[in-house]
Every structure is written in structure tokens, then in C-alpha cells.
Amino acid sequence: MGGVDVWVWWLVAAAALGIPLVLTAMPEFGMLAVGAVAAAGTAGLGGGYVAQVVVFAVVSSALILVVRPVARRMRAERPELSSGVDALKGRQAVVLERVDGQGGRIKLAGEVWSARSLDTESAYEPGRQVDVVEIDGATAVVM
Structure with a gap:
């Protein structure tokens, strides 16, 4: 990829996914960004393109499937404050x-x-x- 290591591109993707996370407050973008960081780690350790994509997909999916329901439950259980x-x-x-x-x-x-x-x-x-x-x-x- 033009002299730049693949893991750097994964980190750029992670940063790019962090921007909509901040702008929209949608935690799913953060979970995808973590998946991209995991894929960057895989690339840095010498994993091939297929391994990088699989790590990205597995980590991102696992976070979305596990963290999002927990976050929703915690938000629903929060006591409502009266004023x-x-x-x-x-x-x-x-x-x-x-x-x-x-x-x-x-x-x-x-x-x-x-x-x-x-x-x-x-x-x-x-x-x-x-x-x-x-x-x-x-x-x-x-x-």
C-alpha cells in the first residue's frame, strides 16, 4: 500500500470511526473503532489480510452483541430524577x-x-x- 504499513491504515480507520462516535454519540462506532485497533494489532504481528478482516469482524461484532445490551439495560435501570x-x-x-x-x-x-x-x-x-x-x-x- 504505497510504503505505509497496513497496521497504520487500520489505525487511520479507527480514528475515522471515532469521529462519528464523537459527533453522533453512537457507541457502535466506538466498538467498530476498537475492532479496527485489534485488526491493526493483528497486522503488526504479521497476520495476513484475511486474519485482519476476521479479527476486525469478530471483535466489532462481539462488542456490539455484548456491550450494547448491557448499556441499554443500565440506561433503563437508572432512576429518574425529579425536580x-x-x-x-x-x-x-x-x-x-x-x-x-x-x-x-x-x-x-x-x-x-x-x-x-x-x-x-x-x-x-x-x-x-x-x-x-x-x-x-x-x-x-x-x-
Whole structure:
């Protein structure tokens, strides 16, 4: 190949496969790049063209078949982070002023909130701990 060793071309291919990996964030390109590096190693050790292509295909395929399902499973198992008012649902608060179906005040996450009870028949006295069921506008619905 014009005086340049074959293993260098495999490394160029690996670098070329790394570019779309960075631009698209598709990990498959990285796995193909690792396969190209393995093929470069095979060429450097004196392996023929067929051996280089077989090593590239086997390493790339094995990585795609093994790593991609593991990565998908890890992404699916990652807990979803709540923010804003969604993060307040399920938290406990302390009643500051009697809370009933009409209204009241609680201390939630260090702040004073207006609140009302989920069950209009229930009332909670000051000092009692309540659970925040939802946030309705600027009012915490508690039980």
C-alpha cells in the first residue's frame, strides 16, 4: 500500500470511526473503532489480510452483541430524577396552621406552603406530620 504499513491504515480507520462516535454519540462506532485497533494489532504481528478482516469482524461484532445490551439495560435501570414541584411529591411536611379541605399552612422543604387536605373531611392540627400527595398550583395537597 504505497510504503505505509497496513497496521497504520487500520489505525487511520479507527480514528475515522471515532469521529462519528464523537459527533453522533453512537457507541457502535466506538466498538467498530476498537475492532479496527485489534485488526491493526493483528497486522503488526504479521497476520495476513484475511486474519485482519476476521479479527476486525469478530471483535466489532462481539462488542456490539455484548456491550450494547448491557448499556441499554443500565440506561433503563437508572432512576429518574425529579425536580421542581415533582420532587416535593411524597415528601413529609409539618403543619404550621390547621390544614383542612379549605386550606392551611405547612412547612415543606424548609419553606412555608399553603396547603389543603386531600380528603375534605380530614383536618390536621399544628405540629402533625403530613405527606404531600401532589402540588396544585402553589398549594400542597396533603394527607
